[in-house]
Every structure is written in C-alpha cells, then in structure tokens.
Amino acid sequence: MGTILDYMDWRGDLSFRQSEFNEVDNLILAMLSYVELDGIVPGVGKNAFVTVEQAAQRYFEEHTAEEIRAEISFTHLSPFVLRKMGECRRFKNAKLSKYVNQIDERLQKQFSALHIELDDKSIYVAFRGTDDTIIGWQEDFNMSFMTVPSQTAAVDYLKATLRTFGKKYRVGGHSKGGNLAVYAAVMSSKHVRSKIREIYNNDGPGFTKAFVAMPEYEEILPRIYSFVPESSVIGMLLEHREERKIVASAETGIMQHDGLTWQVLGNHFEYKTERTRxxxxxxxxxxxxxxxxxxxxxxxxxxxxxxxxxxxxxxxxxxxxxxxxxxxxxxxxxxxxxxxxxxxxxxxxxxxxxxxxxxxxxxxxxxxxxxxxxxxxxxxxxxxxxxxxxxxxxx
Incomplete structure (x- = not known):
C-alpha cells in the first residue's frame, strides 16, 4: 500500500501508451489543480502550453519546500505532487494550458481550472476544489439551496475550452472540484457533453433532488466515476445517484478528505466495503x-x-x-x-x-x-x- 506519491515511484516510468489511464491518475491530476500556477501556465485564449516538468521547475524556483510545508490546509502539500509528476516519465511531458484562477470575495466565488494533455493525446480538465477553510466548506453546504458562482463558471469554462475535435476529454476534480465536473457536464450543451468520455468526482458533494432527476444527468450517469474515503463528510452531502467506491485512507476522521492520504494498490485504490459509523x-x-x-x-x-x-x-x-x-x-x-x-x-x-x-x-x-x-x-x-x-x- 501507498499513496499517489508512492504510485508515481512505482509506475512513473510507464507512459499512458504502455499503461492506460486509471483512477489513481485521475486523483493525481485532480490534486494538481490545487497548485497556484498563476504566471506559469498560459491562460484561456492563448495557444500555448508548458510541460509539467517546466511548471514544476518554475514553481520551485519561486517557492521553497520549507515555505510549502509551513502552510496549513488540507491541500498545502499539492506542490509536491507537481514536483513528483515533473520527475517521472508518465507525467513530466504532459501539457498544461488554459489555466484560470478567479477569486471574487464579494460573490464568494473561488474558481480555478486547467487542461492537462497526456501523452496518449487525451485531455483531463481539472477543476479545483475547496481546501479546509470554513468558508470553503460553507460553499459546499450552500449548494443545498443555490447554484454557486463557481458552478456557473465551470459551465462557461467547458463551453470556452472544449473546442478541439477528435480529442478524448475527461473532466474531474476533488472536493468541490468533483461537483463542478459533474455540474458542468450536465449543464453544458449536448454538443459539449458528447465530447466528454469520463467524469470523476473525488469526495465531492452531490446535488439537489431536482438536479439528479434531470434527463441530462441521466445521460451522463454511466460516465461518472465517484470515490469517497471511509469517513467521508463532503462527499456524502446532498443527493448522489452514481455508484461511489469507498477508499481506504492513512488518516482518520475528517482528515481523510485529503486525497494525499488515500491508499493505492497497483493501478487502483485500496477499497473498503463500508463507511465508518x-x-x-x-x-x-x-x-x-x-x-x-x-x-x-x-x-x-x-x-x-x-x-x-x-x-x-x-x-x-x-x-x-x-x-x-x-x-x-x-x-x-x-x-x-x-x-x-x-x-x-x-x-x-x-x-x-x-x-x-x-x-x-x-x-x-x-x-x-x-x-x-x-x-x-x-x-x-x-x-x-x-x-x-x-x-x-x-x-
């Protein structure tokens, strides 16, 4: 057993042509979205990219390991995911592009996303979730009575960026990012939905009963892959209709929300049969x-x-x-x-x-x-x- 960091040590020498995309790769890319890449990854509308290796080099030129470890949040170690990705064959040449990071305190809006193109030419659209801030968790709860601004932004992002024909697109995220991935897929046009092969929700909240009854949700339901840890809180919020696999974690309680604690066996997670009491x-x-x-x-x-x-x-x-x-x-x-x-x-x-x-x-x-x-x-x-x-x- 190990974590996603150990997985990259074990299988990081295998390209996606040698070993196809799997659920662990999904979590790695979802956790990458937590890294602040402003000024490093080109934005929407720019026909440019940087590789993961280049992004890692530039990020760690500006930030020390000690500075990163001193941060306090569920996601503060995500830059080490970026660094490990930049060191292994499987991820280092992946192309990062279309980065957006929008924060509007007046609207209580926190939205960030990027495209990650792998060496098999598939693209994973990663939506950033919430960290362990109380206001971030409140935004997750707010989804029970309103459409939050980041959900609307996610729909607009897919409309603006899923333009290339012949590409295999996956969308996903961790925490709120998983919810955004599902929401954006459902609320996008049929043309955009048709381009999305898989949707990943990693311990993200669900939706209202009315939302999961929509025919568009029914349409994408077979493409949703959902994972929650044993002690899930956020991933159990609101309504879910998709099957959710229960993942073992090295942590306990609420701290299991951190994807870096999820346990990996080979090319998949270690599963549990039931959630905790x-x-x-x-x-x-x-x-x-x-x-x-x-x-x-x-x-x-x-x-x-x-x-x-x-x-x-x-x-x-x-x-x-x-x-x-x-x-x-x-x-x-x-x-x-x-x-x-x-x-x-x-x-x-x-x-x-x-x-x-x-x-x-x-x-x-x-x-x-x-x-x-x-x-x-x-x-x-x-x-x-x-x-x-x-x-x-x-x-």
Whole structure:
C-alpha cells in the first residue's frame, strides 16, 4: 500500500501508451489543480502550453519546500505532487494550458481550472476544489439551496475550452472540484457533453433532488466515476445517484478528505466495503436536518452553523484542531441559542474530529451539546462504542 506519491515511484516510468489511464491518475491530476500556477501556465485564449516538468521547475524556483510545508490546509502539500509528476516519465511531458484562477470575495466565488494533455493525446480538465477553510466548506453546504458562482463558471469554462475535435476529454476534480465536473457536464450543451468520455468526482458533494432527476444527468450517469474515503463528510452531502467506491485512507476522521492520504494498490485504490459509523451517522443527521427546510431556511441555518464553527476566530478546520479546548469551548458557548437539530449537526462534526483531538477533550463537550434523554446520557446509551450507535456499519 501507498499513496499517489508512492504510485508515481512505482509506475512513473510507464507512459499512458504502455499503461492506460486509471483512477489513481485521475486523483493525481485532480490534486494538481490545487497548485497556484498563476504566471506559469498560459491562460484561456492563448495557444500555448508548458510541460509539467517546466511548471514544476518554475514553481520551485519561486517557492521553497520549507515555505510549502509551513502552510496549513488540507491541500498545502499539492506542490509536491507537481514536483513528483515533473520527475517521472508518465507525467513530466504532459501539457498544461488554459489555466484560470478567479477569486471574487464579494460573490464568494473561488474558481480555478486547467487542461492537462497526456501523452496518449487525451485531455483531463481539472477543476479545483475547496481546501479546509470554513468558508470553503460553507460553499459546499450552500449548494443545498443555490447554484454557486463557481458552478456557473465551470459551465462557461467547458463551453470556452472544449473546442478541439477528435480529442478524448475527461473532466474531474476533488472536493468541490468533483461537483463542478459533474455540474458542468450536465449543464453544458449536448454538443459539449458528447465530447466528454469520463467524469470523476473525488469526495465531492452531490446535488439537489431536482438536479439528479434531470434527463441530462441521466445521460451522463454511466460516465461518472465517484470515490469517497471511509469517513467521508463532503462527499456524502446532498443527493448522489452514481455508484461511489469507498477508499481506504492513512488518516482518520475528517482528515481523510485529503486525497494525499488515500491508499493505492497497483493501478487502483485500496477499497473498503463500508463507511465508518461516524460518516453514516453524520450523513443521516444532515439529511434529516436539511429535508425539512425550504431554501431560505437552509440558507439561514447553514449560516448559523458556520458562524458557530468560526466562533473562536478560526478560519480552517485545522485551526479548530490546533485550538483544542479553546476552540471547542468557544463552539460550545456559542451554540446555547441554537435549535436541537443544529446542535446535533455540530456534535456529530465534533465527534468526527475526536480522533484528532483525543477523547478526553471532546467527550465532555459532546455530553453538553447532546442533553440526557430519559435520564440516560448519550454516552451511556452507546456504552463502550466510541463511534456512535450500532447501525450496522463497520469501522
């Protein structure tokens, strides 16, 4: 077993003509999209490209390894994916082009994408996802009641860039990027959709019930490949109709969202048969919470939820983890006016973070978040089962 970095050590000497594109290659290209390549990769409308090897060289001329490691987010190590790609035969001559990176704080829009042409002449269109910023996760939740600006941008991007005939196109991404790939494929014209052979959603959120009932979604459904880790949160949001394969991770809890922790065996992921109890319970709680709300109520409740998570001034989930008792204490204090369903959501999110914090920190807070019922506390009802009620799921 290993990660996508190990995969490039094992199979990096094989061209795509020797060993065809696979699901691990998909994740590598999706994670590449997190690297800030402004000024390195040519933009849309320019008939030019740089190779992965050239992009890696230029990037590391401007950034040191120490600087990269000092960053704090789920995706801060993605430049090392770029560097490893630039060192192996399989990826180093891939052509990078049509890079776009749009940030509009007023519209709460974060959109980035690029084309990656492999040596078999196929093109992977990679959409960037969200990192572990609280505002980024809120954007994922916002998809439950609105079309977010990055989704519209993704449709426009495919319309502007999928112009070459005779090419094999794949579209994909990680986290929000996976959602954008599916959304853009569905909402594009039939002419554009016909050019897309495969669509990859790596732990990205789903869609509204109305969206997955669209005939255009039905049309592309056989082309969607979807992967989630055992403890998936983001990848379980909203509605999915495609089959989702469950991937093993070297991490626990919410940290499994990081694609660099996903486990690889040969040319495929290591699979698990079931998601963890935490993931299942949070999924059920979220669906129950959202199902009884209209769009305006969802917006109000989601805003409240994320204002609570940032109560200590934390900007990322990593900040909450590093803040320990102080961060969790601020969350506990700020939820006193929340309704019971919102409290339940927060308690399950914290429960999934428990493995990062340690039981001694989180358990007392969960006990205060979830009151005793019928004289029996949640903890005692669950007995020694640290992960929640036995609902048939295996860890």
């Amino acid at each position: 935490e993931s299942v319970l949070l999924d059920e709680t979220l669906k129950s919470w959202l199902s009884g709300l209209d769009a305006s109520q969802r917006e109000s409740c989601i805003n409240s939820l994320f204002s609570v998570l940032s109560a200590n001034g934390d900007e990322t989930l990593t900040d909450i983890a590093n803040g320990g008792i102080k961060s969790l204490g601020a969350i506990m204090k700020s939820i006193t006016t929340m309704d019971e369903k919102t409290k339940s959501i927060i308690s399950e999110l914290i429960r999934m973070l428990r493995k990062e914090y340690g039981k001694e920190v989180v358990t007392p807070i969960i006990e205060k978040l979830v009151p005793k019922r019928g004289g029996v506390s949640r903890k005692s009802r669950w007995g020694e089962n640290k992960n929640g009620p036995d609902n048939g799921e295996k860890s």
